[in-house]
Amino acid sequence: MASENSFVQPAIPRFNGHYDHWSMLMENFLHSNEYWNLVENGITAAVGSSKSSEVQKKTLDELKLKDLKAKNYLFQAIDRSILETILKKDTAKDIWDSLKQKYQGTTCVKRAQLQALRKEFEVLHMKNGETVNDYFGRTLAIANRMRIHREKMDDVVIIEKILRSMISKFDYVVCSIEKSNDLDTLSIDEVQSSLLVHEQRISQHVTDE
Incomplete structure (x- = not known):
């Protein structure tokens, strides 16, 4: 032993x-x-x-x-x-x-890098044909780089960004998530799971047709 x-x-x-x-x-x-x-x-x-x-x-x-x-x-x-x-x-x-x-870079350079990441995060939106997993991956990659630059990035900020930037076919499930949950206590994994279930239903509906 x-x-x-x-x-x-x-x-x-x-x-x-x-x-x-x-x-x-x-x-x-x-x-x-x-x-x-x-x-x-x-x-x-x-x-x-x-x-x-x-x-x-x-x-x-x-x-x-x-x-x-x-x-x-x-x-x-x-x-x-x-x-x-x-x-x-x-x-x-x-x-x-x-x-x-x-x-490590100078303070000025790091500040410029953070500003660029903030802008990139601000304009993020899901692309047509992009999967839920791929979009979460893109968003979290930018958010984590911002955190490395000492940006305060709570999970609720990421959740709110994702929910308001999904393509229209997710409107129903987004509304359901926002109405049924306190976003401050919801985890990113829970949101991703709900969106994945909806994505699978949409995919199955298309296949059945």
Whole structure:
């Protein structure tokens, strides 16, 4: 029988170009392995010298070993092509700070990206021939990108957007959902399920004809 303390080691988050999302996952991963403080603050112990005590030297050696392990995690998370653009790789903090500087972007750029996402969300509407699942996928993808940019995006906002932007053949079920439920307590999955049932009925009706 497996030990009560055994657990599955979480996978190292791979950097895919979406820095904000990756850094959040990677920070959590490093926290869970007790390396984050070292990555965030660097090796702060005094450099060993003739005046350093044996305790200080031992602490520094331990920190260097721990830093090597943290660097190894970061190396595994980053493609070689990206790693080769980082000039200073002496410590885990050097690597982390370099990635942050390269990929996080300035406040101005991030604000512009969020504005573009807000506009994209505002004009969203279901296309003729698009399935319920496909439309939910498009909408949630934009909403999640907005959340990554620190936009407050409650589920009810997404639900209201979807309901008011469905094509006309869903008018009946949309009205039914709005009249029979408190949208503030309704989940996105529940709304999607109701619309999928209606979509299947429409499809079956067409087939029967």
